[in-house]
Amino acid sequence: MHKRLFSILFALLLLLSVAIPVFSHGAEEEAVDVRVLVRQAIAYVEGIADIEMAENKLNEAIEQNEDQKLADPTKLQEALIALEEERLEEANILMLEAIGGNPSELELNPEFQIGVINIILLVIAAILLAVGLILLNKTKTKRGEMNNE
């Protein structure tokens, strides 16, 4: 009886020893830097607005961050909620802040603003356009005269 029990225990021990590398291999998969994952999530939002891929990356980042502790977990969670609710701009800011970044690093979309410089530029452009059109009209008339000759 003892001999049988010993055999079973030995077999279990052997099985476990063989299985250990498998378990340890699982742990090795956690090697991607949280900050990289978060930046990838931002890139998916900014690039092709692929919310699903961004959420996957962010979920992965949240999971990895439990070990790596490189990002602010609260902000990551808030960013995930914002992503799910498709508040993309807010999600990007939260993600970037979570990894210690500054929102000024995000996509820069300059917009037209009514100001002195812009008005001067538009006036100059309008003058150029008018001169160009007048000149074109003049040369066309001349061309017509030549054709009639």
Place this chain on the structure above:
Amino acid sequence: MSRFKSWLKERVPTAGFDYQVPSHANTLAFTLGGITLISFIILMISGIILAQFYSPTPENANQSIRILMTENNLGNFIRGLHYWAAQVAIVTVILHLLRIFFYGSYKRPREVNWLLGVILFLGTVGLYYTGTILKWDQEAYEALEHAAAGAKIVGGFAADYFVENPAVTLLSKFFSLHTSLLPILVIAVLAVHLILVKALGISPLPFKSKKNSGKSTFLVHLKHLLAYGLITLAVISIFATLFPPSLGTAPVEGIEATKPPWIFMSIFTIENWFGLIGLIITALILVVALLLVPFIDRKDSASPQDRKGIVAVGVIAVLLFVAFTVNAYFTKPEQHIEMGDEEQQQDMEEIVDNNDEQTDEDQIDNDQIDDVDQSTEESVELKALNQALSLVVEIDKILDEKGDIKLAGEKAAELDEVVDAIGDQIKAKDAKLRQELGDIIHELGELQEAESPDLAKASDEAHEAEEKIKEAIKLFEESAELKALNQALSLVVEIDKILDEKGDFKLAGEKAAELDEVIDAIGDQIEAKDTKLRQELGEIIHELGELQEAKNPDLEKASNDAHEAEEKIKAAIKLFE
């Protein structure tokens, strides 16, 4: 005024330009090339200005453009001029090429000028492509990665060009291409192109036109061109003011999350369907087909009626271009060039695991690598590097004890695979070391095929490789400090938040105690780099830690301390980066 006119006429005689040209030369269709030229001039002027504010390094490129856009009054406008002029140039060069194709203007005796035109078209596309890379955002990075992957497939000079020198990045190479090599090529070919236009005359219309059948002069044509030039400049300026171009976030590696600019959308569809090789083959076919056009269509008549076959091919090509472009806008990009980090990770782990098994079988002497820290939380890079170290020790042993050059060469090939799997990671930390290590391993790998190998030299190389791998290991061990500092940064941010939002001093104090532990663990390393910073950081954290027991804590002071600690930790991170 008339005196000035006659004075000027004497000094700038225009009679030489007053030669006859056909009347149709003044139509928009025959002025498209001229508009491209005007756009080039705008591009050159705006490009020279932009270059004064641009830093062609991966670390600073994106940021330098941001500074130009946000801190200079005309920054957005100049960048907008450059961007919109590029759009006009690419559109007009395509339309110009199509006009010549459909009008049969490439026919005898203009075949050579057509070839020059095709080179100019490719030069313009090249300038557009290299320009998109310089902005160094995600789209730019992915474009560069595609080019590098394509060059790898093509091989030869193309592959060699994309090998980064430790001191010269690909970005700086592309900056040079964009600002010197390609413009010089375009200007030189353009000069010959224009001389040939003058020598051969403006091509005739392929059909009868009552409206444009007369004669004109080149001076009238120049005035016409000037008028179009002014209109082009005006339109570009309006667009640059109203719609300044955006700039994406600095790039991150490992993903394909963008689509290319519109001009490349059609080949992007082909890449989505057939992969990078499909893209290369299509581009090659297109270029060869363009070059061969005048030699395929050799009929004398330029009339589309008499060239139905080739015109039909052209129409189909244009329709496919449009259809593929539209398709790309509605398609999710595939992972074309295996930039996926998971894939890289898996490849790397497979190699490491395979070598694990081999190493166990080979029973190598591990005593020599005891100086390497085998921590339980070893990163994949460290594991691969330790594996590489084992292999190099084994190579050395094979050379010393058995003198078996062939076996040593085989092991070097394995070593090459292991190091290649983490090549990018090493390069990111020390490009020079990556290059040197690659060179030595490559030389060791050649032992397999060497006819009369030098054993002593090979042994020296193995020792050198061992030293380089140990250096690389140190690079990744250093990241432990960075890891701790980043953890510290997260903690201090958390403390600040607790103080600001909850005002919970006890909890903040507890977190500060945790922070103290984290910093203490790497205190010596910080001190070795900056004693003052270590001391100041210790003092601030100590003060924050006292919040736990303070009876009447000062919230403002605590918050200031947290901010100060954050700044110090960021300074410490910079030391280790």
